[in-house]
Structure formats: structure tokens, C-alpha cells
Amino acid sequence: MDFFVSLVIAGACVGSVYALVAVGLNMTFWTTKTLNFGQGAVMMLSAMSTALLVQYGLSDVVSIVFGLLLVALTGVLVERIAIRPALKTAGSMGWVIATLGFGIVIQGVTARYFGSQAVAFPEVLFQVQDVVTIWGQSISLQYLAVLCISLVLIIVLECLTRFTVLGTAIQACAQDMELAVVQGLPVNLIISGSFVLSSLLAGVAGILVAQISGTVDPAFGFELVMFGFVAAVLGGMGNSGGALLGGIILGITSKLVGGYISTAAEHGIAFGLLILMLAIRPQGFFGRAEVNKA
Amino acid sequence: MNTLREKLTTLLTNKYLQIFFLLTLLVGAGYMKAGTLQILSFALISILFTQSIYILTGMTGQISLGHAAFFGVGAYGTAILSKTLGLSLLFSIPIAGIAASLVAFILSYPAGRVKEVYLAMMTLGFGQIFLEVARELTALTGGVMGLSGVPSAGLGTLIVLGMKLSTVDYFQFLLLITACSVIFVRNFSQSRLGRSLFLVHYSELAAGSVGIVRRQTKQLAYALSGLFAGFAGAFYAHLVGYLGPDSFTISRSIEVLVIAIVGGLWSIGGQILSAIFFTFLPEQLQVFTQYQFIAYGLILTFTLILFRRGIGGLLFSASRFIRTSIRKVSDKNKISSDFLSIKANHTNILVKDITMKFGGLVAVNHVSLDIPARQITALVGPNGSGKSTLVNVIAGVFPPTAGRVLLNDSDVTSRSDAQMAKLGVIRTFQDPRLVPHFTVRENILLGAHAQMSYSWLEAGLGLPRAYKQELLALEQCDSIIELLDIAEVADQPVESLPYGYRRMTELGRALMARPRVILLDEPAAGLSDLEMQSLGVILKKLKSLGITILLIEHHMDFLADLVDEVVVLDSGSIIFRGTMLAMREDAAVIEAYLGTEGVEHA
Numbered sequence: 078m079d080f081f082v083s084l085v086i087a088g089a090c091v092g093s094v095y096a097l098v099a100v101g102l103n104m105t106f107w108t109t110k111t112l113n114f115g116q117g118a119v120m121m122l123s124a125m126s127t128a129l130l131v132q133y134g135l136s137d138v139v140s141i142v143f144g145l146l147l148v149a150l151t152g153v154l155v156e157r158i159a160i161r162p163a164l165k166t167a168g169s170m171g172w173v174i175a176t177l178g179f180g181i182v183i184q185g186v187t188a189r190y191f192g193s194q195a196v197a198f199p200e201v202l203f204q205v206q207d208v209v210t211i212w213g214q215s216i217s218l219q220y221l222a223v224l225c226i227s228l229v230l231i232i233v234l235e236c237l238t239r240f241t242v243l244g245t246a247i248q249a250c251a252q253d254m255e256l257a258v259v260q261g262l263p264v265n266l267i268i269s270g271s272f273v274l275s276s277l278l279a280g281v282a283g284i285l286v287a288q289i290s291g292t293v294d295p296a297f298g299f300e301l302v303m304f305g306f307v308a309a310v311l312g313g314m315g316n317s318g319g320a321l322l323g324g325i326i327l328g329i330t331s332k333l334v335g336g337y338i339s340t341a342a343e344h345g346i347a348f349g350l351l352i353l354m355l356a357i358r359p360q361g362f363f364g365r366a367e368v369n370k371a
Numbered sequence: 372m373n374t375l376r377e378k379l380t381t382l383l384t385n386k387y388l389q390i391f392f393l394l395t396l397l398v399g400a401g402y403m404k405a406g407t408l409q410i411l412s413f414a415l416i417s418i419l420f421t422q423s424i425y426i427l428t429g430m431t432g433q434i435s436l437g438h439a440a441f442f443g444v445g446a447y448g449t450a451i452l453s454k455t456l457g458l459s460l461l462f463s464i465p466i467a468g469i470a471a472s473l474v475a476f477i478l479s480y481p482a483g484r485v486k487e488v489y490l491a492m493m494t495l496g497f498g499q500i501f502l503e504v505a506r507e508l509t510a511l512t513g514g515v516m517g518l519s520g521v522p523s524a525g526l527g528t529l530i531v532l533g534m535k536l537s538t539v540d541y542f543q544f545l546l547l548i549t550a551c552s553v554i555f556v557r558n559f560s561q562s563r564l565g566r567s568l569f570l571v572h573y574s575e576l577a578a579g580s581v582g583i584v585r586r587q588t589k590q591l592a593y594a595l596s597g598l599f600a601g602f603a604g605a606f607y608a609h610l611v612g613y614l615g616p617d618s619f620t621i622s623r624s625i626e627v628l629v630i631a632i633v634g635g636l637w638s639i640g641g642q643i644l645s646a647i648f649f650t651f652l653p654e655q656l657q658v659f660t661q662y663q664f665i666a667y668g669l670i671l672t673f674t675l676i677l678f679r680r681g682i683g684g685l686l687f688s689a690s691r692f693i694r695t696s697i698r699k700v701s702d703k704n705k706i707s708s709d710f711l712s713i714k715a716n717h718t719n720i721l722v723k724d725i726t727m728k729f730g731g732l733v734a735v736n737h738v739s740l741d742i743p744a745r746q747i748t749a750l751v752g753p754n755g756s757g758k759s760t761l762v763n764v765i766a767g768v769f770p771p772t773a774g775r776v777l778l779n780d781s782d783v784t785s786r787s788d789a790q791m792a793k794l795g796v797i798r799t800f801q802d803p804r805l806v807p808h809f810t811v812r813e814n815i816l817l818g819a820h821a822q823m824s825y826s827w828l829e830a831g832l833g834l835p836r837a838y839k840q841e842l843l844a845l846e847q848c849d850s851i852i853e854l855l856d857i858a859e860v861a862d863q864p865v866e867s868l869p870y871g872y873r874r875m876t877e878l879g880r881a882l883m884a885r886p887r888v889i890l891l892d893e894p895a896a897g898l899s900d901l902e903m904q905s906l907g908v909i910l911k912k913l914k915s916l917g918i919t920i921l922l923i924e925h926h927m928d929f930l931a932d933l934v935d936e937v938v939v940l941d942s943g944s945i946i947f948r949g950t951m952l953a954m955r956e957d958a959a960v961i962e963a964y965l966g967t968e969g970v971e972h973a
Contacts, residue, residue, distance in 0.1 A: 185662070
């Protein structure tokens with residue numbers, strides 16, 4: 078029983094990070110119906126630069142801020158270089174491949190100049206051995222902190238999109254881009270903003286995961302962003318609440334499979350879920366099917 | 372530049388030169404250094420693998436980020452069969468290829484249900500699943516330690532029919548297989564099935580409208596693509612002699628995509644050059660290996676945006692999709708367009724009480740309509756009155772919410788668009804939906820898909836049945852081109868032509884599908900007065916051939932001396948039916964177009 082509970086808790090914590098990644102993907106999906114397939118590299122970039130800066134002797138906070146600034150800039154670049162021109166000329170295949178390529182460039186440059194070895198990630202949030210005991214169950218404080226940060230971020234974002242002018246503007250773009258342009262919304266700025274926000278979320282997620290795993294290497298984000306896809310698709314692309322639930326369901330399922338069946342199947346099951354969900358219910362558990370009139 | 376391209380293309384597609392080149396390589400292999408032979412073998416495998424992307428992504432437009440999985444199935448398949456079961460590679464390689472094809476075929480079911488982003492995610496996930504399986508199924512694949520001792524020419528352990536194959540033998544064998552594959556894929560791309568993949572790529576709706584069954588078409592594309600990827604993998608396994616999961620990661624999927632994109636997604640020739648280039652570059656330029664990953668990333672980021680047609684587009688003139696040997700024969704034969712005439716007396720459509728709702732919107736509301744045989748019926752009405760929706764329902768694009776459609780008194784409600792097309796109900800679209808880089812002739816020939824029946828194998832091997840059916844279709848195509856009076860542009864790509872020609876091309880494609888009933892959605896929109904006149908003449912000719920015509924149109928002058936009857940639709944309901952003259956006087960029609968106030972003041 079204890080084993081089960083600990084798996085569920087660990088799953089929920091990890092799942093909340095997947096949800097964070099998924100919410101980030103949703104951001105750009107709202108504004109442009111695109112995703113950054115190189116988002117994994119963005120996660121790696123923030124975690125890697127934080128780890129390296131701490132190694133150089135900067136304080137944790139400064140390093141993290143710098144890492145996040147770096148990914149925010151990356152968000153702007155991805156949109157300018159890989160998304161905007163591709164949307165004009167090459168259709169969906171264009172931006173999928175362009176963003177994938179951009180991610181590979183980031184990963185390649187990092188590997189080339191900082192080596193492809195894993196770098197130790199500093200203990201920013203508590204220590205590995207810090208635990209609290211709740212109902213006789215000892216829980217790692219790092220895991221709990223990750224869960225809390227993710228949840229708070231997702232809730233804050235949800236409130237922002239629901240109750241602020243900025244949120245309304247983003248929703249307007251999501252509904253009807255042309256109308257938004259006609260209404261005089263600074264659409265390009267909003268799109269750029271959505272990519273910055275998306276990258277920031279990915280950056281935070283990268284740092285959180287690196288904190289749990291303890292190390293970061295150039296190939297670090299690849300599987301992570303795939304889990305983000307799974308979470309987003311489970312909940313329905315563009316649905317924040319869905320992404321949260323999808324992430325947590327994914328986290329718990331894969332931990333349980335890993336704990337009871339085989340750790341080897343832990344990742345496979347996630348991708349299996351992805352294919353199954355896309356085939357059976359592409360709109361996700363919580364999305365509504367679009368009504369199409371040709 | 373264009374003439375230079377043409378010259379280069381003619382030179383490189385010269386049959387004798389190709390045979391000479393092939394023979395030189397075959398003979399020369401015996402005198403090459405082991406290292407060169409090895410790299411050349413890798414280049415051939417790369418070419419085989421790229422063919423697989425050409426079919427799936429280039430032709431069908433289906434992105435795949437997990438192609439390494441099919442490659443891996445082929446590699447592990449033949450390795451396990453030959454190493455563990457001791458099967459000869461004459462059996463193990465084909466079986467492995469078919470296994471990969473089967474895996475791809477199975478993947479086509481979930482993949483056929485999603486598009487674009489979702490397809491990219493799905494194939495990415497699929498690639499990862501394969502990798503996990505390869506890592507964990509230790510008993511079969513050797514797990515992360517890999518599978519060593521696969522019979523290979525390099526190790527001298529490759530024995531076929533009692534003979535030990537040397538690396539030279541293996542290279543020659545591989546070269547012949549690759550050459551055959553390239554010819555096969557080229558033939559296939561110039562067949563009814565190859566062309567249908569392109570139409571599914573550009574417009575699934577248009578594909579359905581000429582009787583192409585989308586699902587089947589995509590399944591074929593996946594299965595064939597898997598087959599070539601599997602072959603490539605199988606040959607790879609016997610070349611290197613050792614397989615580890617690291618050879619089948621996303622990097623390999625990306626590499627083949629890079630090769631295909633740089634070569635030009637639509638160009639077999641370009642992809643061959645690109646495959647050779649990317650195999651030799653890291654070998655010749657040691658520096659490149661350090662930056663390989665970065666270079667791949669940069670190529671992916673910018674090529675599709677800046678350099679869409681790749682090497683193929685730069686060096687060669689665009690590929691054509693009709694076999695030249697058949698063109699040469701068909702150009703000499705002339706047949707009359709009377710083959711279009713309908714012998715049977717009855718081809719009428721009866722629409723009974725059709726209602727079509729989209730969510731809460733009622734687009735068509737209890738409409739009953741009789742479209743009499745051998746007549747031209749016009750459907751008019753203000754924008755949003757439900758005309759196009761009605762045509763979509765009749766053509767089988769949407770199953771109606773309620774009501775029935777009868778064709779010659781048999782119930783055809785809720786048949787798919789492809790089924791309706793096969794029954795002879797053919798439609799065109801408000802905006803022409805064509806394959807942009809196809810010529811007018813190739814686009815029109817797409818309409819003949821359902822009347823031809825030869826298989827992918829006959830297409831690839833260029834067997835007589837394929838030849839005969841293509842020839843007949845081409846002759847018919849020529850006479851339709853004659854009828855539409857567009858012979859002067861027939862061999863130009865439609866993307867380079869003015870709008871009027873594209874409309875005519877689409878009409879031609881519909882005619883090529885041998886319509887008994889033709890549904891034309893605003894055929895005159897965007898045409899000049901002169902073009903409109905000739906369209907009128909053509910439509911009258913079609914009527915005289917016995918084809919039943921329904922057309923949606925706004926141009927009243929165009930309709931005036933053309934149609935037998937006019938039906939006016941407003942807000943989803945029929946408000947008038949009769950002659951053009953009576954319509955002009957009808958109060959309800961005037962009200963629908965001008966509003967009530969207009970009538971009062973008049």
C-alpha cells in the first residue's frame with residue numbers, strides 16, 4: 078500500500094511538470110495553431126545554462142533568472158525564424174520541420190561547445206534527502222515543491238487568460254485571427270508573447286525536472302516534450318484544465334506501470350497512450366469535436 | 372537556366388547513359404578500395420531509404436518523424452531470421468521488408484485518422500515505442516548490448532546458395548536492387564495510384580470527388596513506404612553485421628528527412644544526389660562530423676522555407692507523372708469526345724426532404740428537389756442560402772441530418788463521396804482543387820482513377836495491363852482537352868496558369884471521371900466574358916451527350932439562355948422553381964435578393 082501511495086505521489090509530482098509543458102504548448106496553439114517541436118531543447122537550454130552558471134560561481138537565483146531570460150529570447154527567435162515564414166510559405170509541414178530543426182540546432186550547439194556529458198544540477202529547492210512525513214508516508218520535499226510550483230503557475234496562468242485584458246486578447250486571437258487584426262489588436266505582439274510565455278513555462282519545467290533528476294545533458298528535453306505532447310493531447314489541445322489532468326494521469330499511470338510491471342514499459346506506455354488517444358479521440362478527454370462546414 | 376536544366380535532365384534520364392553508368396559501377400566495384408565500396412554501399416542504402424520518404428511525405432504529404440522504426444523492423448527482422456533461424460538472405464530480406472510494410476500498414480490505421488501536428492506527434496511517438504521495444508526485448512534484439520554476428524559480407528559470413536558473398540558481390544547485388552527500386556518508384560509515380568497519392572496530398576475532398584478512396588490510398592502509401600524502409604534496413608543489417616538500438620533513434624529519422632528535403636521532396640533524382648552527398652560528406656570532410664547535428668538542424672529550419680524544391684528543383688526540370696512512352700503513342704491517336712455520351716435514358720437525382728444541420732446552424736431545411744435527366748438545372752440564391760451544402764450532401768461529402776437522396780430511384784443517402792463518384796455523380800468545387808505542380812493533362816487524368824483498375828505492382832513493374840489502361844485514358848484525356856479547347860496549355864503546370872484555365876482543368880477532371888450527373892459549383896465565377904461563352908457552349912454539348920447537369924451560379928445572364936429550369940434557395944429552403952423568365956418576376960425571389968423594403972419602394 079505504501080508503495081502504491083508513494084508511486085501515486087511521485088507520479089502526480091512528475092505529471093504536474095508534464096502539465097506545465099503541455100500548458101506551454103497550448104499557449105502557442107491558441108494563437109497560431111502551431112507548436113514548437115523543438116520545445117525539448119528549450120527546456121534543456123534553461124536547465125543547462127542554470128547549471129553551468131552556478132558552476133561558474135553565480136548565485137542560484139541569478140543563474141535561474143538568466144536561464145529563463147535566455148529561453149524567453151529563444152521563444153521570440155523560434156517564432157520569427159521557424160514559425161512566421163513557414164506559415165506564409167510552406168504550410169504545416171514547414172513549421173513542424175522548421176521548429177524541429179531549430180531545436181536540433183540548439184541541442185547541437187550546446188553539445189558542441191559544452192560537451193555532451195551530463196552536468197550536475199545544483200540543489201536549488203531543498204536537498205535530495207529532505208523529506209516530510211504525511212500520514213506515515215515520507216515524501217521528498219523536492220517533489221512536493223515541484224508539484225506546488227507547477228500547480229501555482231498553471232492556476233495563475235489560467236486566471237490571467239480568464240480575467241485580464243491580455244488573456245481576452247489571446248482568446249480573441251485564438252477564436253479568429255483575422256477579426257483580431259481588424260479589431261486593431263497588436264496581433265504580432267500577442268503571438269510573440271505567446272511564444273515567450275510558452276518558452277518560459279518550458280524553461281521552468283526544465284529546471285524543475287533537472288532538480289529532480291539531478292543532472293542535465295544536451296538530449297535532456299526530448300522525451301520530456303513528448304510527455305508534454307501526451308499530456309496536452311490527453312486533455313485536448315488548447316485546454317488548460319485538461320492539460321493539468323492529462324499530465325497528472327500520465328505521470329501516475331507511467332509510475333504505476335513502472336512500479337508494478339516494468340520500468341522499461343514506463344515510457345512506452347506514454348507513447349502508446351498518445352497514439353491510442355489520437356486515433357480514438359483526437360480532441361482529448363475534455364475537448365469538444367470541432368464542427369466543420371466545408 | 373531552364374534550358375540548362377532541361378539539357379541536364381535529358382542527359383541524366385537517357386536510358387543508355389544510365390545503363391552505361393550502372394555497368395561501369397558494377398564492373399568497377401571489383402577494382403575499388405574496400406573503404407570506397409563501403410561508403411558507396413551506405414549511399415545505396417540511403418537511396419533506398421529515401422525512396423520511402425518520397426512515397427510517404429513527398430507524394431502523399433504525410434509527415435513522418437519515426438521512419439527509423441520501419442528501417443529498424445527491416446534490420447532486426449532479417450538479422451534475427453538469418454542469425455537465429457539460419458535463413459538465407461534471399462528469404463530473410465524479403466520477409467523483413469514485408470514485415471516492415473505490415474507494421475507501416477497497421478500504423479496507417481491510427482495515422483489515417485489524424486493530420487499535420489497530430490500526425491507528427493504520432494509518428495514521433497511511434498518511433499520511440501519501437502526504440503523501447505528494441506531496447507527491452509533482449510531475447511530477440513540483444514537489448515542495449517545489441518545484436519552482433521549478423522551474417523555480413525564484411526565478416527565473410529554471408530552465404531547465399533552455398534556461395535560466400537564478398538563485399539564486392541554484396542555491393543553489386545545492392546546496386547541492382549537499388550536501381551530496380553528507383554525504376555519501380557518512378558513507374559509507380561507515373562501511374563494512376565501514384566497520381567492519386569498526390570491528389571490526396573493536396574485535397575482529400577477532390578480525391579473523393581473522382582472516386583479515390585482516401586483511406587485505401589493512404590494505407591497503400593504507408594505500406595509501400597514501409598516496404599522500402601524495411602528493405603533499406605535489411606540491407607543495412609547485412610552490411611554492418613551489428614545492430615544496436617542506437618542506430619534506430621530519432622537521429623536516423625531526421626537524417627533521412629534531411630536527405631529527402633535537401634534533395635527536394637518531389638524529386639527522385641534530387642534525392643539520389645542528396646543521399647550520395649550526405650553519405651560522402653562526413654567521410655570526406657572530417658570537420659563536418661563535429662557540426663553534423665547543427666548542420667542538420669539548420670537545414671531543417673531553413674530548407675522548406677527558402678529552398679522548397681531542393682537540389683532536384685535546382686538541377687532538374689520538374690518530374691512528370693505520365694509515362695513518356697505512352698504519351699508518344701497516345702499523341703498519334705485521336706478519338707472523339709462522344710465517348711462521354713450516356714446511353715441509358717435515366718439518370719436523375721431525387722432529393723427528398725433533406726435537412727442538414729451543423730451544430731445549431733440549419734444550412735438546408737427540408738429541401739425536396741428533382742434534378743431531371745438530360746437537363747441543365749440551375750441552383751441560385753443569395754450567399755449562405757445552402758446551395759453548396761446541398762451539393763455537398765448530394766455528392767456524399769456530408770451525410771444529411773435527415774432526408775434521402777435517390778439516384779435512378781435507388782437510395783444513395785449517406786454513401787461516401789468516392790462511392791457517389793463511382794456511381795457517376797461527379798462534382799467540381801467553388802475554388803478549383805488541383806495538384807498545383809501537375810500539368811493540365813496530369814490533373815485531368817486524375818479523373819480516370821476509378822475507371823482504371825491495375826494494381827500498384829502492375830504500375831511499378833510497368834506491366835501491359837497498366838500500359839493499355841493508361842493509353843486508353845490518355846486518349847480520352849486528349850479528346851477532353853480538345854473539347855475544352857485548352858490544348859495550348861495542356862502540358863503546363865496548373866500553378867503557372869491563369870484562373871480560367873484552372874477552372875477548365877477541374878471541369879476536365881470531372882469529365883474524365885465519366886459523369887452521368889455533374890454538379891458544378893459556380894463554374895463561371897472568375898471567368899472572362901469570352902471564357903464564359905465557351906463554357907456555355909461546352910455545357911450545351913455535355914447536355915446533348917446526355918449528361919445531367921446541376922449548376923450553382925450567380926451570373927443570371929450566363930444562365931439565361933442555358934438552363935432548362937432554375938431553382939431558388941433562400942435560408943436553406945426552396946422558394947421558387949421554374950423558368951428563368953418567371954423567376955425574374957417572382958415576388959419571393961425579388962424579396963430574397965433585394966429585401967422587403969426594396970419591393971415596397973419599387
